[in-house]
Amino acid sequence: MRKKVVAGNWKCNTSVQEGVELAKAVNELVAKEGAEDVVVVLGTPFTHITSVVDAVDTNRVGVSAQNCAAEASGAYTGEVSAAMVKSTGAEYVILGHSERREYYGETSDILNKKVALTLENGLTPIYCCGEALDIREAGTQKAYVINQLEETIFNLSAEDFKKLIIAYEPIWAIGTGKTATTEQAQEMHKDIRDAIAAKYSQEVADEISILYGGSAKPSNAPELFANPDVDGGLIGGASLKAEDFLGIINAY
Ligand code: 13P
Numbered sequence: 001m002r003k004k005v006v007a008g009n010w011k012c013n014t015s016v017q018e019g020v021e022l023a024k025a026v027n028e029l030v031a032k033e034g035a036e037d038v039v040v041v042l043g044t045p046f047t048h049i050t051s052v053v054d055a056v057d058t059n060r061v062g063v064s065a066q067n068c069a070a071e072a073s074g075a076y077t078g079e080v081s082a083a084m085v086k087s088t089g090a091e092y093v094i095l096g097h098s099e100r101r102e103y104y105g106e107t108s109d110i111l112n113k114k115v116a117l118t119l120e121n122g123l124t125p126i127y128c129c130g131e132a133l134d135i136r137e138a139g140t141q142k143a144y145v146i147n148q149l150e151e152t153i154f155n156l157s158a159e160d161f162k163k164l165i166i167a168y169e170p171i172w173a174i175g176t177g178k179t180a181t182t183e184q185a186q187e188m189h190k191d192i193r194d195a196i197a198a199k200y201s202q203e204v205a206d207e208i209s210i211l212y213g214g215s216a217k218p219s220n221a222p223e224l225f226a227n228p229d230v231d232g233g234l235i236g237g238a239s240l241k242a243e244d245f246l247g248i249i250n251a252y
Helices: 016-033 046-055 082-088 098-103 108-120 133-138 141-152 182-199 202-207 221-225 242-249
Strands: 004-009 038-043 061-065 092-095 124-129 165-168 209-212 232-235
Touching: 004 092, 004 165, 004 209, 004 242, 016 038, 016 046, 016 061, 016 242, 038 092, 038 232, 046 061, 046 082, 082 108, 092 108, 108 124, 108 141, 124 141, 133 141, 141 182, 165 182, 182 202, 182 209, 182 221, 221 232, 232 242
Parallel strands: 004 038, 004 232, 038 061, 061 092, 092 124, 124 165, 165 209, 209 232
Antiparallel strands: none
8 A cells, every 4th residue: 555645845944943943743643643655745845854853753754855966975065965864863865956957957867866866775765756837838848747757766676666656736826826636636646656667666656655746735635636547745835834734634
C-alpha cells in the first residue's frame, strides 16, 4: 500500500524562531488529532532544519529541505549538500520545484545530479513536476510533464525509483488561489502513474505516492484527496498555519 503524505513547503518564510513555534504547534496538533495513517513532513528553510528536528517528534513529523547542492562537496560557496542535509536529521529533500526551475535555472541535468546525491545520502526526494498555464491552455500538459519525468527521474533503477515521492504542481495553481479541479488532478496523477507503469512496472507505479500541490487548503483537500491517484499534498501557503495544515492532514 502506498503511503498518504501531507508535506508542507514553507518556502522562504518565517524566522528560525517563528519556524520552531510553527513546528511545535504542528507537532502538538498532529500528536493529539492527526490522522495516524498520514505521513507528515515539514519542508523548512535550511537555517531552520536542525532546530525543527529538535522541536518535533521525528517519528511522527518528518523534516525536509527544500533543495540541495548538485555537487557532493567542495568549493561551492553558499551551497548546502545532500550529506549536510542528512547530518541534520532531516529525511526528505524537495527537488525540482517550479520556483527553482524558473527563478534559479534548474535544468534537467542539474536535477539529475541532485536526485542522485539525495538518494546516495539516504534521503527521500520529493520530486516536483508540473506545467505552466500556456501549456495547459494548449492542452499539451501530459506530454510536458511526462517529458519532465523522462529527463530527470526515469533514468533511475526501479529500486531507486521506488524511494521517490512525486508531487504534481500545476504552476498556474501555485499561490494563485486557483486549484486544479478534482478531475484535472486525477487525470494528471493517473497519467503519471501510467507512465511509471509503462517505464517500470505496475507494481512500482502502485507503490509511488503522487502528491498534489497548488492552492490546497482544508476546504478543497477532501475533494482532491478523494481521487484514487492523489496520495496527499505538497502544501505552500496553508502549511504556514498549524490549524490549516492539520485540516489538510485530516482531509482523508
Ligand atoms: P501553495 O499551496 O501556496 O499554492 O503552494 C504550493 C506549492 O508550491 C508547494 O510546493
